[in-house]
Amino acid sequence: MNAALLVAYDGTHFAGWQVQENAFTVQQALEDALFAVFGFRARVTGSGRTDAGVHAAGQVCSLSFPEGIAIAPERIADALNTRLPPAVRVLKSVRAPEGLDACRAAKRKTYRYNVYVSPREHPLLERFSVRVPQLPELATLRACAALLEGEHDFAAFSSTGSSAQTTVRTLYSVRAEQGEALGVPVLQMDFCGNGFLYNMVRILAGVLLDAGCGKLPLEAVRAALAGGGRELLGKTMPAAGLTLLSVDYGFGLFA
Amino acid sequence: MNAALLVAYDGTHFAGWQVQENAFTVQQALEDALFAVFGFRARVTGSGRTDAGVHAAGQVCSLSFPEGIAIAPERIADALNTRLPPAVRVLKSVRAPEGLDACRAAKRKTYRYNVYVSPREHPLLERFSVRVPQLPELATLRACAALLEGEHDFAAFSSTGSSAQTTVRTLYSVRAEQGEALGVPVLQMDFCGNGFLYNMVRILAGVLLDAGCGKLPLEAVRAALAGGGRELLGKTMPAAGLTLLSVDYGFGLFA
Numbered sequence: 229m230n231a232a233l234l235v236a237y238d239g240t241h242f243a244g245w246q247v248q249e250n251a252f253t254v255q256q257a258l259e260d261a262l263f264a265v266f267g268f269r270a271r272v273t274g275s276g277r278t279d280a281g282v283h284a285a286g287q288v289c290s291l292s293f294p295e296g297i298a299i300a301p302e303r304i305a306d307a308l309n310t311r312l313p314p315a316v317r318v319l320k321s322v323r324a325p326e327g328l329d330a331c332r333a334a335k336r337k338t339y340r341y342n343v344y345v346s347p348r349e350h351p352l353l354e355r356f357s358v359r360v361p362q363l364p365e366l367a368t369l370r371a372c373a374a375l376l377e378g379e380h381d382f383a384a385f386s387s388t389g390s391s392a393q394t395t396v397r398t399l400y401s402v403r404a405e406q407g408e409a410l411g412v413p414v415l416q417m418d419f420c421g422n423g424f425l426y427n428m429v430r431i432l433a434g435v436l437l438d439a440g441c442g443k444l445p446l447e448a449v450r451a452a453l454a455g456g457g458r459e460l461l462g463k464t465m466p467a468a469g470l471t472l473l474s475v476d477y478g479f480g481l482f483a
Numbered sequence: 484m485n486a487a488l489l490v491a492y493d494g495t496h497f498a499g500w501q502v503q504e505n506a507f508t509v510q511q512a513l514e515d516a517l518f519a520v521f522g523f524r525a526r527v528t529g530s531g532r533t534d535a536g537v538h539a540a541g542q543v544c545s546l547s548f549p550e551g552i553a554i555a556p557e558r559i560a561d562a563l564n565t566r567l568p569p570a571v572r573v574l575k576s577v578r579a580p581e582g583l584d585a586c587r588a589a590k591r592k593t594y595r596y597n598v599y600v601s602p603r604e605h606p607l608l609e610r611f612s613v614r615v616p617q618l619p620e621l622a623t624l625r626a627c628a629a630l631l632e633g634e635h636d637f638a639a640f641s642s643t644g645s646s647a648q649t650t651v652r653t654l655y656s657v658r659a660e661q662g663e664a665l666g667v668p669v670l671q672m673d674f675c676g677n678g679f680l681y682n683m684v685r686i687l688a689g690v691l692l693d694a695g696c697g698k699l700p701l702e703a704v705r706a707a708l709a710g711g712g713r714e715l716l717g718k719t720m721p722a723a724g725l726t727l728l729s730v731d732y733g734f735g736l737f738a
Contacts, residue, residue: 238606285665351493410540
């Protein structure tokens with residue numbers, strides 16, 4: 229049986245998604261829980277890796293259950309949750325179409341980057357968002373977002389170390405909303421695309437903030453999209469502000 | 484010099500506000516930081532105690548600086564933050580009127596109780612809110628909130644162990660708002676009053692939820708307000724969902 233899991237995690241204390249030597253990862257936690265509950269070892273394939281410290285509200289992964297294991301697919305979630313650390317929870321489990329690979333089949337992903345504006349750290353906001361000293365100008369930030377939407381070569385928007393074969397990606401939408409949390413001004417930036425390069429969302433978030441604060445001219449963003457280099461853009465924002473919101477497969481996998 | 488501090492803390496790993504033997508508290512953390520930075524020991528007086536696990540976005544405390552310590556009041560915040568654990572931050576510091584006692588002078592306090600609705604725990608929501616299995620009916624919940632507003636004897640709405648001399652309190656407002664966070668339905672309940680008995684907000688939150696889910700008739704709430712006992716009402720909700728939002732002194736202490 230092929231199964232798919234909808235997984236949420238607080239990435240604060242994980243060394244990211246992917247299994248690695250000498251560090252605890254979310255994939256490892258899921259594979260360990262699978263073994264503890266069902267007694268078999270299997271690879272849990274995520275829709276993609278998330279870096280150390282990055283969170284997820286809607287990571288999707290697929291895995292293959294051996295013939296001998298009899299469990300209703302919708303009950304896998306509760307079974308795994310009995311053995312997962314509290315920072316990881318399977319929100320839903322379903323039978324997936326045979327051969328569905330959560331990584332290769334992913335059509336689009338949506339990430340959210342959260343910031344809050346404060347002269348000092350706020351302990352209730354610090355865990356899932358990143359502090360910035362200044363409120364960006366929303367109209368300018370959105371003008372920059374509009375430049376980024378569409379199909380582009382995002383080579384300048386990724387860190388070295390990416391193994392991607394092409395750096396062309398499509399951003400379907402880049403949306404920014406201001407609000408307040410606990411009396412503090414906050415900003416959410418949502419990025420929906422067909423795929424993201426290494427550190428791409430964290431670089432995009434920095435670009436939007438710098439543009440909104442007048443530190444990065446839109447001309448530099450245009451130049452970066454037109455084949456310019458990483459050095460045209462600002463810094464990569466910290467992992468804590470980033471959450472993988474959802475992965476879309478073109479049909480209602482968990483509906 | 485008399486100073487006032489605006490303090491936020493993630494209460495998850497604290498044994499509450501008040502200094503006690505053999506447990507680490509927020510008051511202790513502040514008094515230790517004061518000693519580490521300025522070299523004197525002083526009592527930091529909070530607007531009130533918060534229980535173990537309860538959070539604060541706007542706790543207020545007052546303290547007296549000895550004559551010999553020369554520091555601009557607005558710089559105390561950054562100085563203390565260098566020695567506080569990350570879960571506690573002084574957001575603002577100001578010179579306070581001579582003799583102002585943050586506890587006795589408090590005119591009204593606002594607490595927020597957060598819940599989210601999910602069949603399973605959500606790691607990104609679990610830290611500052613409490614999971615409930617069912618969405619309450621908002622109109623009924625608000626009808627119950629309207630009953631609670633005003634001056635009443637809230638004896639039935641407190642846990643034993645309260646040392647209060649009178650159990651009469653005024654609730655200026657009880658407000659409930661539904662929304663969503665990360666695709667999950669959430670409910671915020673805000674309680675503004677002139678003072679709260681031991682566990683009163685956590686009991687009030689449970690009463691509103693039970694009323695909204697049809698588990699507690701409004702008649703029982705009326706009876707509890709009219710001199711009935713604690714046994715008429717449901718359980719005390721967990722600490723993690725509760726945050727002290729703000730304390731009002733009748734003038735702009737931090738303005």
